[in-house]
Amino acid sequence: MTSPRGDAGGAQPLETDASKPHPARMYDYFLGGKDNYEVDREAAERMIVAAPEVRAGVRANRRFMHRAVRHVVAEGGIRQILDVGTGLPTEPNVHQIARAIAPGTRVAYVDNDPIVSARSAALTAGNDTSVVLADLRDPRALLDHPGVRKVIDFDQPVALLLVAVVHFISDAEDPEGIVATLRDALPNGSWLILSHATGDVHDDRREDAAAVYNGATATLNLRPHARVLDLFGDFTPVEPGLVRVTDWRPEEPLEHEAPPIGIYGGVARKNG
Secondary structure, three states, X not given: OOOOOOOOOOOOOOOOOOOOOOHHHHHHHHOOOOXXXXXXXXHHHHHHHHOOOHHHHHHHXXXXXXXXXXHHHHOOOOOEEEEEOOOOOOOOOHHHHHHXXXXXOEEEEEEOOHHHHHHHHHHOOOOOEEEEEOOOOOHHHHHHOHHHHHHOOOOOOOEEEEEOOHHXXXXXXXXXXXXXXXXXXXXXXXXXXXXXXXXXXXXXXXHHHHHHHHHOOOOOOOOOHHHHHHOOOOOEEOOOOOEEHHHOOOOOOOOOOOOOOOEEEEEEEOOO
């Protein structure tokens, strides 16, 4: 993350900082993408040394997102999705997953990296899709952004995606308050899909892994299960609750001797 403001309400536009690693571009590198700089690749390689399972982890996280989106669209009846911290486009993207089930699903993608925004806009043009340059750390501006409001009707149920993004919010920036602001804006029948890195699985490596991001545009803040669960507030988790992403309704058996993945994931519904 680069700035607490997006381009809504007269705020200064976010600018690309190519001098520091950006989590979205590092994530792209872990997935084998090409939309990254040398500084991102160098940091990503240090992360691979600190946490050798990181590439398997980001792939597992992405598969969790696929399964979760299919669930809220097919089983939850969701027809509009707000994807915050979307990252660089990687097929299948959220709109492709959702529209394979419900072709009219509307999607707003939000990220604070102009490169992500530009690449996403080039690949997702359409009346039912919006790409917004904004920052999670200013949730009110994000919710009020015209690009979000163009496709998301907050009087109807929404699926909010916070996939592998809240762990880039420091405690000083109040992640619980940020997520609560977003949750409170959603009507009953809405869903929250959230994943978050943790040190619970590889406690001996947590400091080395987090240190890689100390020079990036956002720090990595590993949190235990209880604090990640708190981010769901009064939303009701569906089975199996908040678990490692590999354990959330897997559709295929784990690879033999696959490393344990230190990312929690869960899906919850707002009831009323």
